[in-house]
Amino acid sequence: MSGMKNGVNTDMKIRTLRRHIKESLRSVGRNGWMTFASISAVTVTLLLVGIFLVLMMNLNKVAGDIEKDVEIRVHIDLTATEEDQQALRNEISAIPEVESIEFSPKDRELNNLMESLGEDGKVFSMFEQDNPLNDVFIVKAKEPQDTMMIAEKIEKMAFAHKVKYGQGTVEKLFKFINVSRNVGIVLIAGLLFTAMFLISNTIKITIVARSREIEIMRLVGATNSFIRWPFFLEGLWLGILGSIVPIILISVIYKYVIDYADTKLAGHFIQLLDFSPFIYQVSGLLILMGALIGVWGSLMSVRKFLKV
Amino acid sequence: MIEMRGVYKKYPNGIIAANGIDVKINQGEFVYVVGPSGAGKSTFIKMMYREEKATQGTIIINGINIGNLKNSKVPLLRRNIGVVFQDFKLLHKLTVFENVAFALEVIEEHPKYIKRRVMETLDLVGLKHKARMFPTELSGGEQQRVAIARSIVNSPKVVIADEPTGNLDPDTSWEIMKIFEEINTRGTTVVMATHNKDIVNKIKHRVIAIEGGMIVRDEERGEYGYEN
Numbered sequence: 001m002s003g004m005k006n007g008v009n010t011d012m013k014i015r016t017l018r019r020h021i022k023e024s025l026r027s028v029g030r031n032g033w034m035t036f037a038s039i040s041a042v043t044v045t046l047l048l049v050g051i052f053l054v055l056m057m058n059l060n061k062v063a064g065d066i067e068k069d070v071e072i073r074v075h076i077d078l079t080a081t082e083e084d085q086q087a088l089r090n091e092i093s094a095i096p097e098v099e100s101i102e103f104s105p106k107d108r109e110l111n112n113l114m115e116s117l118g119e120d121g122k123v124f125s126m127f128e129q130d131n132p133l134n135d136v137f138i139v140k141a142k143e144p145q146d147t148m149m150i151a152e153k154i155e156k157m158a159f160a161h162k163v164k165y166g167q168g169t170v171e172k173l174f175k176f177i178n179v180s181r182n183v184g185i186v187l188i189a190g191l192l193f194t195a196m197f198l199i200s201n202t203i204k205i206t207i208v209a210r211s212r213e214i215e216i217m218r219l220v221g222a223t224n225s226f227i228r229w230p231f232f233l234e235g236l237w238l239g240i241l242g243s244i245v246p247i248i249l250i251s252v253i254y255k256y257v258i259d260y261a262d263t264k265l266a267g268h269f270i271q272l273l274d275f276s277p278f279i280y281q282v283s284g285l286l287i288l289m290g291a292l293i294g295v296w297g298s299l300m301s302v303r304k305f306l307k308v
Numbered sequence: 309m310i311e312m313r314g315v316y317k318k319y320p321n322g323i324i325a326a327n328g329i330d331v332k333i334n335q336g337e338f339v340y341v342v343g344p345s346g347a348g349k350s351t352f353i354k355m356m357y358r359e360e361k362a363t364q365g366t367i368i369i370n371g372i373n374i375g376n377l378k379n380s381k382v383p384l385l386r387r388n389i390g391v392v393f394q395d396f397k398l399l400h401k402l403t404v405f406e407n408v409a410f411a412l413e414v415i416e417e418h419p420k421y422i423k424r425r426v427m428e429t430l431d432l433v434g435l436k437h438k439a440r441m442f443p444t445e446l447s448g449g450e451q452q453r454v455a456i457a458r459s460i461v462n463s464p465k466v467v468i469a470d471e472p473t474g475n476l477d478p479d480t481s482w483e484i485m486k487i488f489e490e491i492n493t494r495g496t497t498v499v500m501a502t503h504n505k506d507i508v509n510k511i512k513h514r515v516i517a518i519e520g521g522m523i524v525r526d527e528e529r530g531e532y533g534y535e536n
Binding site: 013015016019030212213215216217218219220221222223224226227 | 380
């Protein structure tokens with residue numbers, strides 16, 4: 001922004017910038033109820049967007065955790081010899097998408113079963129002498145999405161008695177996550193658009209109230225950019241002010257939720273995102289969104305008043 | 309100085325407000341523009357500071373053809389033309405001083421210069437002692453004097469006034485005229501649209517009468533009046 005543009009000196013002097021800032025702040029204060037309405041519109045929108053964002057990010061995280069936990073349990077045929085087991089193991093390892101393969105002997109399987117059933121599991125102790133369970137290979141995929149494909153391949157192998165990976169459940173989960181992501185993105189976009197529209201309209205009313213001032217500015221030879229600056233800044237302040245309440249609310253609520261979830265989810269593989277840096281990132285994003293909404297809204301409405 | 313050649317103006321609603329205007333106003337002249345309401349006086353005046361654009365014809369202000377003027381250069385034109393209105397167009401939330409200073413602030417003059425120049429100008433219109441008051445605390449005549457001060461504070465070559473005494477009583481109108489006379493004797497061109505017969509007939513200047521978008525009479529030291 002320097003030099004002569006179309007003959008009008010466009011150098012932004014510090015003094016002028018100070019004037020614009022003062023002017024915009026004064027206007028924020030002077031327009032009492034309009035300011036309140038604008039800020040409220042940003043606040044409501046950002047609160048909804050923020051909550052949605054936090055939910056989506058956590059859903060993503062949880063989905064990721066669950067995805068990571070998806071494993072294929074290959075029950076080895078009871079008739080398989082050690083050589084057969086080794087051959088099966090080699091064959092599974094040869095699948096490029098497989099990340100790890102772990103052997104779980106049938107004794108361990110029985111213990112796990114008994115433990116998972118608690119008191120009632122003790123009835124199974126009679127099987128300790130003659131264990132009817134299979135030895136199991138626990139296979140993990142590099143990419144959780146490949147689980148089904150790997151399971152299908154293993155099913156065709158010799159001595160793979162049964163292949164289990166939570167058929168149906170895994171597919172449903174993946175589908176749910178994908179649908180939620182898309183719905184979330186669409187909803188956030190819709191909310192943002194609504195907010196911008198609201199701001200644009202609110203600032204338009206502010207500008208109508210100041211149309212006399214703009215008219216006089218134009219009469220005495222103010223450049224368009226000079227006229228635009230205070231409105232640009234006013235929009236910026238409204239947007240930033242509008243992001244304060246959502247940030248505080250979301251931080252406080254998230255802190256509470258996380259503390260609650262920690263006690264409830266303790267010992268589970270599912271975990272919510274840590275407060276830091278997640279909430280700081282969300283806060284930054286909300287401030288940025290507020291600023292963009294405000295600036296965009298004000299520039300949209302000031303444009304039509306600047307026809308020369 | 310101000311020159312119009314074959315200026316024609318048709319509004320989107322079909323009204324023809326200027327129908328072949330040819331006129332030349334020299335630097336330092338004082339010109340009354342008279343005519344019935346709706347004759348095209350306001351359009352004539354508005355075209356001078358590019359509030360309205362001529363549909364056809366050439367308008368030259370200070371040697372610049374403003375028909376070809378880019379929108380971005382209109383502010384520069386306006387800085388050389390002071391405009392005064394019937395309804396004053398003051399900002400009621402600003403003091404007298406601030407209203408006048410406004411015209412210099414928006415063209416980014418230095419604050420020290422602004423202070424000195426605004427006080428000088430308020431002195432010229434006799435309102436130095438009311439610099440800190442708000443427009444609503446002033447009489448109509450005083451408000452118009454503030455508006456005049458604002459229009460001349462950046463020393464324009466031309467002052468255009470659209471019925472500046474239209475809202476004022478006769479005595480106050482004379483006071484306002486004295487100020488315009490003073491401005492004119494300092495070398496500023498004054499173009500004033502008016503309905504005030506007394507003033508036009510007593511303070512003799514060039515009179516341009518407009519009717520139906522055309523100049524029907526143009527006389528040095530003319531009388532008020534038009535054909536019908």
